[in-house]
Every structure is written in structure tokens, then in C-alpha cells.
Amino acid sequence: MTERYEHRRTGDRELLGWLRAEGDDYVAVDLLGRELTDAVDWPTAEEALDARGLRWLSDLWQLRLDDGSVERVRIVEVRPDDRVVVKRDDLGAVGAEQVVHVLPFPAPAALQPFAGDPHVLG
DSSP: OOOEEEEEOTTTOOEEEEEEEETTEEEEEOTTSOBOSSSBOHHHHHHHHHHHTTGGGGSOEEEEOTTSOEEEEEEEEEETTTEEEEEEOOTTOTTOOOOEEEEESSOOTTEEEOOSOTTSOO
16 A cells, blocks of 8 residues: 555644655645645645645536536535545525535546636526
8 A cells, every 4th residue: 555644734734635655756635536746755745735725625616427417516525535525506595405426535537626607507
């Protein structure tokens, strides 16, 4: 098993991701289990995770469903080594149907940052 080291934010110690050993270097891995860097030195990998932070998790995402359609979603839970949970973006509507998708960890390629206009529904 490849060694990986948690990297936490200075101050509140929130987990930002991991540094995965690769030879004498390290690869920065974000909370979705995706590589942020190639093999680089330890400080460069840490800087990449610090720059990424956590804010990106609250952004809009899109999920390509099995039928090929794309659904606008928000990340609601990330459990490293277990799962990523997203829900259809309902714009915070009270009483809206909750459509939830449980994805494996690391998050599959079907989950991507939202590519459309965030101000247009549909």
C-alpha cells in the first residue's frame, strides 16, 4: 500500500487532502481522491492543497448519469475511503424532492465541476 499523509489547514486543522508518496516525491490528492499535482517535492504538494482549500467543495458540480444525461448537483458529504454523496441542486427550495446520488471514493470522472451558466436553470 502506498503511504499517504494527511495535510490539514493551518489554524482550524481541517483536512484538505493527502500527500501520497511516489518515490522520493509526493503527489497532492484532494478530498475527492483526485490528484492535484504530479510527483513534486513535499512543500510544493502542500502548497497545492493549501491553494485548493475547501471552498471548491461548495461550488456547483455536474454528474453524468448512466443514461448520459447531466444533472446539476451539490456535494453534501465526503467520506474518504468510503463515498461521496451529492444531491440534485434544488436552489434551496423548501419542499423540493431530494434526489441523492451515492458515489464511490475516489469520486468517479462522471462528477465534474459545473460547466454551464450557474444563473440558468435547466
